[in-house]
Amino acid sequence: MHAERLPLTSTPETVPRRKPEALVQHFEEESLLMDPASAYTCALNPTGAAVWELIDGQRSVAEIAAVIVRSTTAVPMRANEDVRLFIDEMARLGFVRFGRDGNEVDDDGVDSGPPFTAALKRLIEAVTEEAQRYEHEVADAQRCDLFVPSHPARLFGAMQAARRHTSRFVELGSGLGGNTLLAALLGYEPATGVEHDAELHRRSQRLAAELGLEERVTFHLGNYLPADYEPPADVDATTLARYRLDGERVFEQADVPAHDCWLATPFPQTQRVVEHLFHENARPGSLLLTYQGLGPAKIRIAAGDTLTYYGPESDAQLARMVENESG
Ligand SMILES: C[S@@+](CC[C@H](N)C(=O)[O-])C[C@H]1O[C@@H](n2cnc3c(N)ncnc32)[C@H](O)[C@@H]1O
Numbered sequence: 001m002h003a004e005r006l007p008l009t010s011t012p013e014t015v016p017r018r019k020p021e022a023l024v025q026h027f028e029e030e031s032l033l034m035d036p037a038s039a040y041t042c043a044l045n046p047t048g049a050a051v052w053e054l055i056d057g058q059r060s061v062a063e064i065a066a067v068i069v070r071s072t073t074a075v076p077m078r079a080n081e082d083v084r085l086f087i088d089e090m091a092r093l094g095f096v097r098f099g100r101d102g103n104e105v106d107d108d109g110v111d112s113g114p115p116f117t118a119a120l121k122r123l124i125e126a127v128t129e130e131a132q133r134y135e136h137e138v139a140d141a142q143r144c145d146l147f148v149p150s151h152p153a154r155l156f157g158a159m160q161a162a163r164r165h166t167s168r169f170v171e172l173g174s175g176l177g178g179n180t181l182l183a184a185l186l187g188y189e190p191a192t193g194v195e196h197d198a199e200l201h202r203r204s205q206r207l208a209a210e211l212g213l214e215e216r217v218t219f220h221l222g223n224y225l226p227a228d229y230e231p232p233a234d235v236d237a238t239t240l241a242r243y244r245l246d247g248e249r250v251f252e253q254a255d256v257p258a259h260d261c262w263l264a265t266p267f268p269q270t271q272r273v274v275e276h277l278f279h280e281n282a283r284p285g286s287l288l289l290t291y292q293g294l295g296p297a298k299i300r301i302a303a304g305d306t307l308t309y310y311g312p313e314s315d316a317q318l319a320r321m322v323e324n325e326s327g
Helices: 046-054 061-073 076-092 115-136 152-163 180-186 198-210 268-281 313-324
Strands: 015-017 023-026 031-034 041-046 095-096 169-172 191-195 219-223 261-264 287-292 299-300 306-308
Touching: 023 046, 023 287, 031 046, 041 046, 041 152, 041 198, 046 061, 046 076, 061 076, 061 180, 076 095, 076 306, 115 152, 115 180, 115 198, 152 180, 152 261, 152 287, 152 299, 152 313, 169 180, 180 191, 180 198, 180 219, 180 261, 198 219, 261 268, 268 287, 299 313, 306 313
Parallel strands: 169 191, 169 261, 191 219, 261 287
Antiparallel strands: 015 095, 023 031, 031 041, 287 299, 299 306
16 A cells, blocks of 8 residues: 655645644744654744744645735745745645645644644643743742753654653753653653752642643752762863752762663753763763754764754664664
8 A cells, every 4th residue: 555645846826734733833033843743843934934824724825925925025926936945845844735625724723633742732832831930920039040941842853753762861950841741741751850940840840730740750859960070170160150069969869870861951061061971970872962942952872972953854863873882
């Protein structure tokens, strides 16, 4: 049996449809599309996001381009072709199909997927809201100065890829807990977070309960550095100031080395400290995921190779990396 071959290139008359399971997360500077099934993620600029919103299974490519032309300063001829090429790229990545079908996409285009998609959507919404609540409810002076939230949507692809090779997840500096909660949803067991700041830790536990994931995650309050931690000689005092060195050390209590997938979202200066910690303590075959707020996530294997994760195109490379290490 052959899967039905769907065309991947459109004409102005083609009517594109969104993949119903696709999730979209809007950020200030861009939007991120996620496919829960394939783990593809795709960053959209504001025009791309506007095109995505206009794809409703009813409008043709030409009709979508016409709306874009009316709402921007785009040159019509150019816009027609740009919109068409953009939609073709979405089709290549599996986010868009061609052919009129009114039933497949509901109002917001995301609700009709299987339970995992619904759970992922709920988690993403809850984490987004919690980050906003933290901003509003916690006065500036009380806010953790080292806390800059990342969003689980950013880590989704790399964490799902790493899940094929690892199963025990720990997040160093788990903040509001969104990534650790995502790990639980992806089937990592245990899914552990360690956070130094008491308010963030309290909120991560509350979020876990709100999502019904409290049995599947453990959030430790404390400092994830080992009791006898010595920073590498090339790390200076300014860098260490971006790091918590005080507080109760819970590295042993949380049994960080027992986890084979480590995640940290450090400041650029402190990436070296996290890598050093991983290098000194992780078991063979463990993966370190790092993300620094922009661009793709990085995946490092204990032996030292690093991969920039660009979505499923990187999966074979990751598999080779893991195989080389175990061989
Ligand atoms: C840049 S924030 C990222 C938070 C979270 N990983 C996320 O992506 O939303 C870094 C977090 O690490 C925590 N942190 C920094 N040094 C730590 C340490 N030594 N032990 C435990 N937590 C630490 C900070 O309190 C902060 O919440």
